Amino acid sequence: MHKPRLVVLAAVAAVVAAAVAPATAAAEPNLRIFRGDVNGDRIVDQVLPANEAGGGQHRPCVLSISLGKPDGTLGKPKDYSYDSPRTSAPFCPDMGVVADLRGDGKPDMITTGFQWYEGGFLTLRLAQGKVKVTGLYPGLSFPSTIRTTDFNGDGLPDVWSSSDESMEVRSFHSTPDGAIVPGTISGCSSEPVPQHFLADFDGDGGQDMLLSRRCEFAYWAAELQFGSGKAAITFAKGQDNYEVYVTDIGSDGVPDIGLISHVPQLRVQHFRNDGAGNFTEV
Numbered sequence: 001m002h003k004p005r006l007v008v009l010a011a012v013a014a015v016v017a018a019a020v021a022p023a024t025a026a027a028e029p030n031l032r033i034f035r036g037d038v039n040g041d042r043i044v045d046q047v048l049p050a051n052e053a054g055g056g057q058h059r060p061c062v063l064s065i066s067l068g069k070p071d072g073t074l075g076k077p078k079d080y081s082y083d084s085p086r087t088s089a090p091f092c093p094d095m096g097v098v099a100d101l102r103g104d105g106k107p108d109m110i111t112t113g114f115q116w117y118e119g120g121f122l123t124l125r126l127a128q129g130k131v132k133v134t135g136l137y138p139g140l141s142f143p144s145t146i147r148t149t150d151f152n153g154d155g156l157p158d159v160w161s162s163s164d165e166s167m168e169v170r171s172f173h174s175t176p177d178g179a180i181v182p183g184t185i186s187g188c189s190s191e192p193v194p195q196h197f198l199a200d201f202d203g204d205g206g207q208d209m210l211l212s213r214r215c216e217f218a219y220w221a222a223e224l225q226f227g228s229g230k231a232a233i234t235f236a237k238g239q240d241n242y243e244v245y246v247t248d249i250g251s252d253g254v255p256d257i258g259l260i261s262h263v264p265q266l267r268v269q270h271f272r273n274d275g276a277g278n279f280t281e282v
Helices: 016-020
Strands: 034-036 045-051 060-066 078-083 095-099 108-112 121-127 130-137 145-149 158-163 168-174 180-188 195-199 208-215 219-225 233-238 243-247 256-261 267-273 279-281
Touching (some): 034 095, 078 130, 095 145, 108 145, 180 208
Antiparallel strands (some): 168 180, 256 267
């Protein structure tokens, strides 16, 4: 099946003003409630991470799951307890996403914790009326968000996370056996979620990340990081709060890049993509 090159709406690129609005949501879009098909019936369910008495300082954790109905409503929430494999408090996650890590049609809940100092991804599955722990993997410290996309084009969902506490944005790849391993995208980022767009810029079937990231008070960088791991492209770097967006200059379906600078005056630049992730300013 043909994979779309552009993840973002084409309308974003039609007007520069639309690009000024960041493509990011709130700092903690997945905190507490998250949604997805957790039981494999292709209907969206709702998950609320909760804790046993002790505010997450004990290993027993709870997910309150409301299964979706065909009419679009949610059923009555049901609590599912499980024992966290984490060895330090807080033991229970408070944010997550739903994705089929193995591609076997059985959804996974990929969770993490906003206050997890050492970071980590705790993967869970709802099976036979119980929530089961399927893995615990290294992640990002004090994450502000957790999100999924396919960075390497293997058809399996990968994960990315960012944090203003540990000042990082990083990607992680999933493996066919459901493990989560370090990915190719990494950088200093002082925002909870950097301004960004996802698209397949080099035509390899995987998503790449165009982002404007601030590294504390040292610099801003407008750059493209590739999901395949090839060398990143920096379009601008300095003290300006750059803004980036995706456009289609030639109406050829290939994602091109727009860059807005503010210092010493407003400036808009465009970079044409040859389809393989090589760019020429136009």
